[in-house]
Amino acid sequence: MKVLFIGGTGLISKEVSKLAVEEGVDLYLLNRGNRNSFVPEGAKVIYGDINNRKEMNTLLDEHHFDVVVNWIVFTEADIERDIAYFTGKTEQYIFISTVATYQRPPLHYMVDESTPQHNPWWKYASEKIACEDRLRQELRENGFPMTIVRPSQTYGNTSIPFAVTSGVHPWTLIDRIINGKKIIVPGDGSSLWTITHNTDFAKGLVGLLGNSETIGEAFHITSDEVKTWDQYLAVLGKVVGVKPRIIHMTSESISLFMPEFKAPLFGDASTSYVVDNSKIKSFVPGYKATTNFEQGIRESIAYFEENPELQTIDHVLNEKMDYAIASYEEFLAQIN
Known part of the structure; x- marks a missing residue:
């Protein structure tokens, strides 16, 4: 062929x-x-x-x-x-x-x-x-x-998927987890999502x-594995050996501080759904996704550790996230 x-x-x-x-x-x-x-x-x-x-x-x-x-x-x-x-x-x-x-x-x-x-x-x-x-x-x-x-x-070895992160510099997310910086999760972290x-x-x-x-x-x-964003983040923390510090923010708030995330959040990542793979399985007998997220992300982290030149950081996004988190927490403190 x-x-x-x-x-x-x-x-x-x-x-x-x-x-x-x-x-x-x-x-x-x-x-x-x-x-x-x-x-x-x-x-x-x-x-x-x-x-x-x-x-x-x-x-x-x-x-x-x-x-x-x-x-x-x-x-x-x-x-x-x-x-x-x-x-x-x-x-x-x-x-x-x-x-x-x-x-x-x-x-x-x-x-x-x-x-x-x-x-x-x-x-x-x-x-x-x-x-x-x-x-x-x-x-x-x-x-x-x-x-x-x-x-x-x-995703694959050269990527580390998440809802709010840097696609060009994926190690940014892991760097934040390792250094105890808070990780922004859309909504209350309970949206169902599929990563393949x-x-x-x-x-x-x-x-x-x-x-x-x-x-x-x-x-x-797609994979048949379905997790919430909080669960995906917990797996990332488990793999690197550091419990992530989570801050839940509404998609509206995230988008105000970082407008570049508005379309992918409202148009995809912040909506909850489960994918039915019955059709591909009927046309491709035996099709089954066999790499679960923990296994796949372990391979990704190992690849980045073996290639430290890939551990680049998106400093601009880091600053935006830090500012968004600080402003959001200040607002919440005023309510309390």
Whole structure:
């Protein structure tokens, strides 16, 4: 099976690339060559910029792929570009969407692929919804062979997931825990949330490659493990051997001090829901997420400890969090 990944070296996609090659897939990665250290042995690299249409038409002219997976599509314009590139050049086009497209806040705690899609809080999610709608239209009108995949928050060795933290400098959260600084948790910490290890997501995605029965279908691929934010933080503390100091703050308050968190909090992380993975399990028999959060985060912490150069700190965010916490606690003290 000849498969093209556009990207293929990111946090989620690198594990999918690795597993695909191990499963015997003839894998091609189209990227600009900036992350060659993440290219698995056995994969072939096509160097190019997906947004350079003249270059792409030349690079893709002699190729036909059984499957194309684009890991870096975010807007409807990206979808239009890919429809133009890959119509007649693939038997299956997989679009990587997100579970954040589901209704926020959800009307029912259990979310499956039939859950309405509506998220006015977060432009990222709204644009993914528009991408999905455009693909369905192209399938109806012209038979474009699309499949939609929706990951949840997914992590791996190079990341440390949490609700309020630094994505670029993930060690910031661990540094705060170790040094006894308070950790901001949205709401009262009881929102239910699902975090998925990238090796588990890979098993589901690779299982969908080349399956003609998935055309026109949407799947989310997540862990079945569900914890509250307080529980996730407790696991982080257990792994590093320090009990985290928690401060619960409303999402509104967090957003006033750190506006960059407003969309992902109201549009995703502060809403409580449970993901039903029955559909992916029915199409990929035997699919099961086997890396629980404690195991996965132990691997992440070990990786950062083995690579101390990655233990960078987001000092700007640290200052914002310290100021937010101090102001919030001063306000609460005035009430008492």
